[in-house]
Amino acid sequence: MKIILILLLAFGLVMAKAQDRHTFDRIKKHVYEDELQSSAAHGDKTTIWINQLTEAGTWSDIDYTSKSISLWPPGEHLDRLRALIVAYVSPKSKSYQQKSLYDKIVRAAQYWANNRFESTNWWHNEIASPKAIGVCLILMKFGQEKIPATVETALVKLMERGDPYKRTGANKSDIAMHYFYRALILEDASLLTAAMEQLLFPIQLVDGKEGLQYDFSYLQHGPQLYIAGYGEEFLKGISKVMAYVRETPYAVNKEKLALFEKFLLETYLPIIRSRYIDFNVHGRGISRPDILRKDQEVAILQQMQLIDPAKNEIWKKGLAKLDSIQAFNAEDQSLHRHYWKGDYTTHLRKQFHFNLRLASKRTNKSESGNGENMLGKNMTDGVTNIQVFGPEYYNIMPVWEWDKIPGTTTRDYQGDQELKEQWGVLAANSFSGGVSNGTIGASAMSVQYDGLAAQKAWFFFDKEIVCLGSGINCSAAEPVVTTLNQTWLNGPVVWNGKEQMSTDSLVRNVKQGEYVMHNQVGYYFPEAMKIALTAKEQSGSWYRINRSRSKDAVHGKVFKLWVEHAAKPVNGSYAYIVVPGVDQIDKRAMQQLKIWHNTPAIQAVEHLGLAAIQAVFYESGTYQIGAWSIQVDKPVILQITKGNSVFKLDVADPLQQEKAIRIHLINKNAKVNQIVEIKLPQAEYAGSTSSETIPTGNK
CATH class of the missing domain: 1.50.10.100 (Chondroitin AC/alginate lyase)
Known part of the structure; x- marks a missing residue:
């Protein structure tokens, strides 16, 4: 035996x-x-x-x-x-x-x-x-x-x-x-x-x-946004x-596979447009040639076909998206998402992508390291990525004027300033966040950097993005500017739908209702302001932003549009509306947008057509926004949308430190007079959106 x-x-x-x-x-x-x-x-x-x-x-x-x-x-x-x-x-x-x-x-x-x-x-x-x-x-x-x-x-x-x-x-x-x-x-x-x-x-x-974060963003090198770069290597x-x-x-278990696929399918792939990814998510990698064009992602999706063949139709759609033959607007989507852990917002439509990068005391500003991203000091100060076709920013970085990064309010230096901090440091501001219902939303940031302060907010509706700035203060000698865009010049620049730009640069005092069109993106001015525009060749080299790259000169024609605030602004402001994916601005659609407040205390916009109100409260208080009287006891970002005999209230805590918020809503026309106590998400979900239903007295 x-x-x-x-x-x-x-x-x-x-x-x-x-x-x-x-x-x-x-x-x-x-x-x-x-x-x-x-x-x-x-x-x-x-x-x-x-x-x-x-x-x-x-x-x-x-x-x-x-x-x-x-x-x-x-x-x-x-x-x-x-x-x-x-x-x-x-x-x-x-x-x-x-x-x-x-x-x-x-x-x-x-x-x-x-x-x-x-x-x-x-x-x-x-x-x-x-x-x-x-x-x-x-x-x-x-x-x-x-x-x-x-x-x-x-x-x-x-x-x-x-x-x-x-x-x-x-x-x-x-x-x-x-x-x-x-x-x-x-x-x-x-x-x-x-x-x-x-x-x-x-x-x-x-x-x-x-x-991988609870909001399904990806952070590396401290709490620094790296959905591409390190997130890409993870994938x-x-x-x-x-x-x-x-x-x-x-073999991987089902639970881990589900997390991995959620990041790939809901975060990473959606921000690629016609093979080109949002430059905001690549960290210091944007100083490397060709980095924004995504070819190697084909291999990821081919691997997923082997790992999870039950989702083969999904993987095929992803592969088609990376195929240069597929049209840039082939993907039908209507998504809005704010990443409260990554300080990042995406607004995705069939016609365009409009994404936003923020920073706070909870997240690192963009890093420089290994001689890379030498000029990226403002890359987290409300940077906007606007894509209609996909390659709008592809390899533009060597010729960029780096104190005019799209979306930012900055000092306009004589020459580009190097980023001194290595490997990223936490931003100085506490206020940064966004509210979302999955389709529309609002985001905001209180910029405190480089001797400049500003309250910046973005109101994302279906086809329009309202961009507001207030409380702009700076005592430095350089002029202050807010940049609407700086992208490759592609086709004519047209004022007000008829006047084609005939010079390569100009400064103009625009009137309320004027607008600029370029490359199927409209920039509408709801109030008078001083605008500067260039449409001419800019030059640089990869070496000036990345010390391991070529010193050979790089040239290209660039469209650059900005607001001039002059030097030493005190409580300066701006307002503009971006309408991507169109050939012409619809003036009647612009009348549907009402900017009710743009002050250091509150920024608020109403979209009459969508019956939606979005507001950023930097301070507690009572404010009239259209037909609504809204009292808040703490800083908050909120959104009110109308449903069937109810209103939906979405709120988010941009400071990520409050346990609850008390809101008093009055709308006499809708017969609403209600005090709402909302418990705010805590721990890993602090800063995410909470929602409440508000009944209306009207039937």
């Missing part, structure tokens, strides 16, 4: 090892297939790299001594080695399983194994290089001849960098990814289990810490590994 038990135990161990080996083989095959599919674009470059490899296993055009922070030249060696390996292991390659190519691969691999190249940027050392080594070694498992054991051992040793347990968000996943590769190479089940635990750990909601890395381990014991 004892012998039988021993034999059964031994048989069980053999079967377990066989199962483990089967699992490892399956996962490695998935890696192999994915890498071959994503490497198809190298083409002629691979042939050149094969021919240019020296007898020492190097490429003469790579500076192996460089320790550069951003674009690190030695890393190119591993990229080329991977391309050579793909050519060797791909059945579609002309060099498939060629002995001469194998010998060159071994030389290049041996050269890297014999050295320890280091960048002064930890990311290259602890993430990029170990991941690249891992991919190379796994791919070589599918070669007719394998990497010599001594070389593989030395390279695996070089992968032992970084600690995922000490990192957060996308950085945690990136380090865990090369632990995952190392586990596959060594067929180490314990290491694979640990790597998977760390890889999937970031798929959880966190409150203000780095990672790429985790979708990849989830696809690798599908149909194995390591």
